[in-house]
Amino acid sequence: MKTKAIRLYGKKDLRLEEFDLPKINDDEILAKVVSDSICMSSYKAASQGSDHKRIPNDVAENPVLIGHEFAGELVEIGANWQHKFKAGQKFSIQPAIYYEQGPVGVLSAPGYSYPYIGGDATYVIIPKDVLVQDCLLAYDGPGYYPASLAEPLSCVIGAMHANYHTKPGSYVHQMEIVDGGKMAILAGVGPMGLAAINYAILRQDRKPALLVVTDIDQSRLDRAASIYSPEWAKANGIELIYLNTSGDDPVGKLRGLTGGEGYNDVFVFAPVPAVIEQGDAILANDGCLNFFAGPGNADFTATMNFYNVHYASTHLVGTSGGNNDDMVESLDMFGRGLDPAGLVTHIGGLNAVIETTLNLPQIPGGKKLIYTHKDIPLTAIAEFKEKGKSDPLFAGLHEICQRNNDLWSVEAEDFLLANAKDI
Structure with a gap:
């Protein structure tokens, strides 16, 4: 052959x-x-x-x-x-x-x-x-x-399964995003961000109550909103907001959408130090930041507030790819309308x-x-x-x-x- x-x-x-x-x-x-x-x-x-x-x-x-x-x-x-x-x-x-x-x-x-x-x-x-x-x-x-496209979707699925949270007085990590919580997807209207939006909205077992998706390109935000509209998200039980963070005080705008509480789950979809630091700054108590975007530079760094790590129980995870179970779930999601x-x-x-x-x-x-x-x-x-x-x-x-x-x-x-x- x-x-x-x-x-x-x-x-x-x-x-x-x-x-x-x-x-x-x-x-x-x-x-x-x-x-x-x-x-x-x-x-x-x-x-x-x-x-x-x-x-x-x-x-x-x-x-x-x-x-x-x-x-x-x-x-x-x-x-x-x-x-x-x-x-x-x-x-x-x-x-x-x-x-x-x-x-x-x-x-x-x-x-x-x-x-x-x-x-x-x-x-x-x-x-x-x-x-x-x-x-x-x-x-x-x-x-x-x-x-x-099952493989890229499986990467998103794996990322959401990898997030974790804690309970005061317990050393057991509670894996997964917070059901009914507040989620932000930063730099989130590229192909993988779109997959994350789609999956978060169509999940049946758990989903956020608030989902904020950011970018600095309004045309990309508008395209995402035309594909996955706030109205469609609302019909699936989620308040979806697309936010342009190119102006002044993006952290203040993002926190303002949560009444100042911050976000339980933050996903960073661009290997940009300023975006990572923005994600860290909007974490709620016990919030989890997932650095999804893989940098090409082995010396890539960004700062993180370690006062909050100690006193506000914020934490950081990174995922790369999905496992076999994530692929199976990905294919199953297609059968359920994704x-x-x-x-x-x-x-x-x-x-x-x-x-x-x-x-x-x-x-x-x-x-x-x-x-x-x-x-x-x-x-x-x-x-x-x-x-x-x-x-x-x-x-x-x-x-x-x-x-x-x-x-x-x-x-x-x-x-x-x-x-x-x-x-």
Whole structure:
């Protein structure tokens, strides 16, 4: 089986290549990738090369496939896994496998560490490392893009599960956000922030009573409000407020929305010291700050009020990725009505991956969704109308998206898969 894939050879050295996959053994599965969403983590991996903790040291001689937010169909099942999987099943992958015997030890992960599995490919081999840890997950929902976005949603789910609170006189940490509490998501209208808003509103087991989402770009706030409106949040039992913090005294404005009490749960979605310090300053007694955004600089620091740590019981956690249970919950949320389409702002084909990955911080918008068997320039949904004047593919996509609040959808995906040029 031949595959076309993006392979990493070193720092900013990505190549689109066609090569033969070896025949699978009894402990492997051959799979067709349909969609992959490009993550900032892939940008970091491509920028750092073998300096990255998940990239093998010999990547120049043994390149790896990139991309880890992918979905597709199983094609051929190795003998040892035919009791559990069948050809034709749709799938998602939990990439953070931490497999001790992997090529770079405990930090091995699909999309970083392996020669034959990564999301930016047409066909891949799912190795035993993934299978023995139940990290290949069947997906029964509509379309493919939700399964690609299950991994980023699982990161948000894991973050909320990781927050904790305490009870005076007890040494037991009470895990989770405060049910009926006050929550702030700072710098929260990027793709991961949108996922957090969506999840917080649609959770059934617990949710905040007040959710304040901030940014310094009013157009981004307005777009978020058009997708996840305060009215919709209110119908689900949450007071949702979008706040522009670009003016004077953002801490005062944020605390003012709580009557001066502060927030039980604060999530920081940008690796910016001023935003972290803002989050620390708005914590309520026993408040928990979750530093969600991963910095690229190993010397990254910000100040924290340790008087409050001691006397107001404030605390800090950091999360990176979700676990298998979070992925399962993510896929389950799709079955209960959560549609991650609001995260998607661009679509493209495999041909667009290299330029997109290497320039991701400079490309505005949310998730860049790649259809790996297609040849499509990276294109914003907002550009469909103009491009549709000369290209029937984009004319059709614009018409479909316009009927869906300018959002991506399974209908748009089906149209693209049926009509876009193959790579």
